Amino acid sequence: MENHFLNNVFNSQKFTKEESELIILKFKRMEFVKNDFLLNNGKIANHYWFIQSGFIRSFAIDTEGNDISTNFYSAGDIVIDWPSFFLRNPTKENIQALSDCICWQLDFDTFQTLFHSIEAFREQGRTTLVGSYFALKNHSVSMITDQAKDRYKKLLQQKPQIIQNVSLKQIATYLGITDTSLSRIRKELAHE
Amino acid sequence: MENHFLNNVFNSQKFTKEESELIILKFKRMEFVKNDFLLNNGKIANHYWFIQSGFIRSFAIDTEGNDISTNFYSAGDIVIDWPSFFLRNPTKENIQALSDCICWQLDFDTFQTLFHSIEAFREQGRTTLVGSYFALKNHSVSMITDQAKDRYKKLLQQKPQIIQNVSLKQIATYLGITDTSLSRIRKELAHE
DNA sequence: TTCATTTCTTGCCATATGGCAAGGTGATAT
């Protein structure tokens, strides 16, 4: 138990030993192989995951059928569709493994029990959600204030693993540009 | 008490009479006049508000000193800087009244007490936060998939009051375009 | 009312990025 991966998430700074053990035992170990879907467009998200290893992408399909990357997730990250999980709505997003992954999964009902019974759990859950909100807002402002090249540089800093795991096109849609433009940006950066 | 504005927010579908009364009495009535700041860049948000009447804008200042609108709020809306309020960080945002306003204010410590003692309160708080996340994500995807003209049309649908309350330039930065471009878009729409 | 200030519109041209199509590169399967 001491060396369970989730001890990094529910650590002794915030949780008593009893609490963290109780929480961690509710999680189910899941393995996904490359290209597996964790969530599909139209379904209600009934689980979320922490990634122990691997790389994951979420994406939305717009009205013309184009696939737009909305996020990338690597080891240590939480993978969750917040609106669908909490509002119990069919999602417009898809979540897909870009490499083989080991994840720890929790379902909605178990989440609710923990949320309403353990104060530290709900504090941490709220903090995590707000952190996601903050990251999304920063990306959103960056879309307005920064040029595509700068957004790409920022992304590389935040998620360097993207290079090995994600295709040019999938990165481009996250940045709001075409694969063609990103290819040109890469060329320019290589010459700098 | 029965006709208190906040009964619309903490209504009898979700709260017992005792709970909603307990909650509502913690809110403080605040009046703001046009151009008053509710929150300034650099401060930690220690309050949030529900708007009974009036119109409010939040905006961030980018590295070049440009002012970027991040949101608009009208009667019935919650006005809160989620990251600063919950992470207790100095904010990069400003919140300013665009008209005279009547608001109901709650502070962080009182929020915490209610959050941890009333289950329905924390459920609703979580729902509200997730709703904000959802709206932000939709705007964010729209920035990628939709042309400026369509984003403007969407905004008009969602917040028609914007026309009377917000300057062209402030709307433009929310849409991620210049005031010049928005002026041209308006001209095109008028000719349609 | 008059003046000053802010806000909005318009013209001219510049720039970032898109659309498309051709060709190149590299991985994988047989």
Next chain:
DNA sequence: ATATCACCTTGCCATATGGCAAGAAATGAA
């Protein structure tokens, strides 16, 4: 080894939007 396929790069030109500056319109102050 070769064929296939997905992915990436590049050239040519198109389009959406920006930058700037002048003037028009609206707003607010005196």
